[in-house]
Amino acid sequence: MSEPLKGVQPTEFKGFSCESHPVNPRLQCITLSAEALGQFEKNSLKWDLQAIEYKPFLRFVVANALDEACLGTLAPLLNSIMADRETAAFMFEYEGQPDGDISDFHVKLSTAISHLIGVPNFDAMYGKYYARFTVKNKDDSDSYLRQAHRRMELHNDGTYVKERTDFVLMMKMKEQNMEGGDSLILHVDDWQDLDQFYQHPLAKQDIQWGSPPSKQVDYKVYHPVFFEEDKNGKPHMLFIDQFCEPQNMQQGLYLYQMGESLESEKNCSNIRVPVGSMLVLQNHCWLHGRDKFVANPGLERELLRQRGQFSSN
Ligand SMILES: [Fe+2]
Numbered sequence: 607m608s609e610p611l612k613g614v615q616p617t618e619f620k621g622f623s624c625e626s627h628p629v630n631p632r633l634q635c636i637t638l639s640a641e642a643l644g645q646f647e648k649n650s651l652k653w654d655l656q657a658i659e660y661k662p663f664l665r666f667v668v669a670n671a672l673d674e675a676c677l678g679t680l681a682p683l684l685n686s687i688m689a690d691r692e693t694a695a696f697m698f699e700y701e702g703q704p705d706g707d708i709s710d711f712h713v714k715l716s717t718a719i720s721h722l723i724g725v726p727n728f729d730a731m732y733g734k735y736y737a738r739f740t741v742k743n744k745d746d747s748d749s750y751l752r753q754a755h756r757r758m759e760l761h762n763d764g765t766y767v768k769e770r771t772d773f774v775l776m777m778k779m780k781e782q783n784m785e786g787g788d789s790l791i792l793h794v795d796d797w798q799d800l801d802q803f804y805q806h807p808l809a810k811q812d813i814q815w816g817s818p819p820s821k822q823v824d825y826k827v828y829h830p831v832f833f834e835e836d837k838n839g840k841p842h843m844l845f846i847d848q849f850c851e852p853q854n855m856q857q858g859l860y861l862y863q864m865g866e867s868l869e870s871e872k873n874c875s876n877i878r879v880p881v882g883s884m885l886v887l888q889n890h891c892w893l894h895g896r897d898k899f900v901a902n903p904g905l906e907r908e909l910l911r912q913r914g915q916f917s918s919n
Contacts, residue, residue: 691888
């Protein structure tokens with residue numbers, strides 16, 4: 607792995623720090639200072655969550671308030687991290703304690719971050735630009751999203767929708783009686799079998815993708831797993847094992863072997879996301895998943911996600 611962020615000097619940061627994650631140095635850990643947090647709260651006090659949900663332009667105003675609390679140094683850093691394939695991921699945390707409703711604050715903060723790098727897509731499962739969902743000990747839903755006790759396999763988001771999904775933001779809102787359940791992340795360039803699948807005759811062949819009823823998406827989409835190359839000719843990926851719908855034996859075996867290879871990849875990193883922190887990934891060069899939890903009747907975890915497009919597109 608190459609050294610990330612050669613051109614950015616820490617002395618240029620105001621109101622936050624940035625360093626490489628100890629588990630995976632590609633991942634950049636940004637910590638907002640208590641002072642900048644207080645300034646952001648003050649700057650954005652007059653816009654409550656309802657107003658932000660009703661008026662999309664306020665989401666950009668809130669994002670700007672966060673950048674102003676960092677004297678304009680946060681937005682350039684976030685965008686350079688996401689534009690650099692060598693990194694293309696960050697964890698955002700804060701110091702100090704926000705005043706007022708903590709859940710509302712977390713939605714606001716995640717909104718600020720997503721709108722500093724782009725614009726979120728409408729989340730059909732939740733009916734808003736973001737989604738909040740709870741993982742409990744038991745779940746009867748029709749996909750693995752909310753199920754504990756099992757590993758959610760490495761995947762990209764946005765495989766079965768028409769909208770482009772350049773980034774995925776995952777925030778931990780609440781957590782009780784949780785053991786395990788770390789985020790799993792793998793950079794496409796760290797996947798040791800990449801070439802075997804990327805050079806395969808099916809790498810560029812359209813595959814059918816669909817989703818179960820809970821996703822509220824009533825159409826199919828068609829695209830290859832390696833659906834495009836970035837500006838340097840490196841592959842962008844869209845893969846998820848649950849929602850590809852192979853139409854012949856050749857496709858079925860190719861996709862099965864891809865899933866097996868990804869699940870056995872040793873370069874996959876376990877990342878703990880603390881409550882109030884968010885993990886933001888460039889969705890086409892990073893795969894993500896979730897490790898299993900230890901069963902506990904009192905187990906409960908609430909997550910927030912936003913998925914969207916970069917404004918630089
Ligand atoms: Fe996902």
